[in-house]
Amino acid sequence: MIGLDALASLSPASDSRAGEVLRLRREISRMQRRRSEHTLLPLDPAFSALLPEEGLQTGTSYTVSPSPSLVLALLSAASQKGHWCAVVGMPTLGVEAAAAFGIDLARLILVPDPGERWLAATSALAEVVPLIVVHPATRARDADVSRLSARLRDRGCTLLVTETPGTGRWPQSEGTIRLQDPHWHGLGAGWGLLSDCTVTVTAQTRHTSRPSSVQVRLPGGHGAVETVGAELTALPALPPEIVGQGDSAPPELLRWAEAG
Numbered sequence: 001m002i003g004l005d006a007l008a009s010l011s012p013a014s015d016s017r018a019g020e021v022l023r024l025r026r027e028i029s030r031m032q033r034r035r036s037e038h039t040l041l042p043l044d045p046a047f048s049a050l051l052p053e054e055g056l057q058t059g060t061s062y063t064v065s066p067s068p069s070l071v072l073a074l075l076s077a078a079s080q081k082g083h084w085c086a087v088v089g090m091p092t093l094g095v096e097a098a099a100a101f102g103i104d105l106a107r108l109i110l111v112p113d114p115g116e117r118w119l120a121a122t123s124a125l126a127e128v129v130p131l132i133v134v135h136p137a138t139r140a141r142d143a144d145v146s147r148l149s150a151r152l153r154d155r156g157c158t159l160l161v162t163e164t165p166g167t168g169r170w171p172q173s174e175g176t177i178r179l180q181d182p183h184w185h186g187l188g189a190g191w192g193l194l195s196d197c198t199v200t201v202t203a204q205t206r207h208t209s210r211p212s213s214v215q216v217r218l219p220g221g222h223g224a225v226e227t228v229g230a231e232l233t234a235l236p237a238l239p240p241e242i243v244g245q246g247d248s249a250p251p252e253l254l255r256w257a258e259a260g
Contacts, residue, residue: 041131041158042077046216046227050177050203056160058130059153060174066162067179068093069218070201071133072101073225074160074177078131079103086111086125089118089135090162101224123148126157133160136167145171175205179218196221198228 040055048054056062056074064070068090075085075098084107087093091112099105109129114121115137122134126148140148149172152159160177161170169176183198196217204211220226 041083042081044073044077044225046225047073047201047203047214049214050201050212051175051205052208056131056158057174058156058158061149061152061159061161061170061172063163063170063173063176064133064160065177065179066135066164067218068097069197069225070177070179071160071162072098072103073216073218075131075133076101076103076224079107083107083131084109084129086129086132087134088122088125088132089114089137090133097219100219100222119144119148122159123151126151126155126159128155129157131158131160133162135162136164139167140171142171175203175208177201177203196226 039058040053041058042055043051056078064074071087071090071093075087079085080102082104085103086109088111093110093112095105095108095110098108109125111118111121111125118134118137119140122132125132148159151157161167161173163169163176163178178201180200180202185196185198196219198215199218200213200215201218202211202213215228217226217228
């Protein structure tokens with residue numbers, strides 16, 4: 001199996017690059033799988049309202065923001081269901097952060113720095129891995145995009161392509177998933193520690209007339225994605241007999257009233 005135990009690192013500065021590609025292809029051939037029977041890959045419940053069918057369509061591609069936290073959050077639910085995942089071209093992606101999102105590291109394939117061979121690595125992985133994230137190093141030609149799209153459909157693979165100024169929106173994309181308005185929490189006036197970040201995640205597909213948005217903590221206090229709920233919940237009114245008791249009311253009820 002290819003995972004953290006057998007990391008396929010394709011460095012453009014390495015003379016062994018071609019050998020690594022061949023080794024990756026041999027491993028992929030060894031773990032060759034049939035076409036996926038699933039039409040959707042699951043998403044974290046915090047993202048369930050983003051897409052019409054509450055999941056990522058298989059055999060398609062999506063354009064996503066190049067945020068490591070967003071990437072890991074989009075992989076987490078599928079990984080927890082036992083699906084293999086791969087990340088191509090993101091050398092700063094942290095495995096500890098991946099584990100915090102609940103991603104199974106034994107079924108995570110990393111190709112940190114493939115250089116100009118990012119498309120070849122992605123195409124090879126699409127044969128066996130159902131969910132792939134790729135950060136393109138260069139703009140792909142239309143003919144190469146069409147061939148990769150055909151392979152995605154044939155193998156039932158879902159591709160998440162990070163959006164960069166140099167590459168723009170991925171051609172033939174099913175939709176976009178973007179992270180906006182990040183607000184970090186935990187720092188005061190010269191003190192404190194960053195605790196979590198509140199963001200807005202917006203998605204739109206070719207079949208939706210308007211975008212959908214959710215506000216989440218990404219990362220949350222425990223490292224994973226968390227739904228943002230109401231900061232304060234209104235407490236029910238105290239019964240009249242309690243209100244009239246004043247200081248004679250039970251202490252626990254007084255504390256409850258003061259908390260409100």
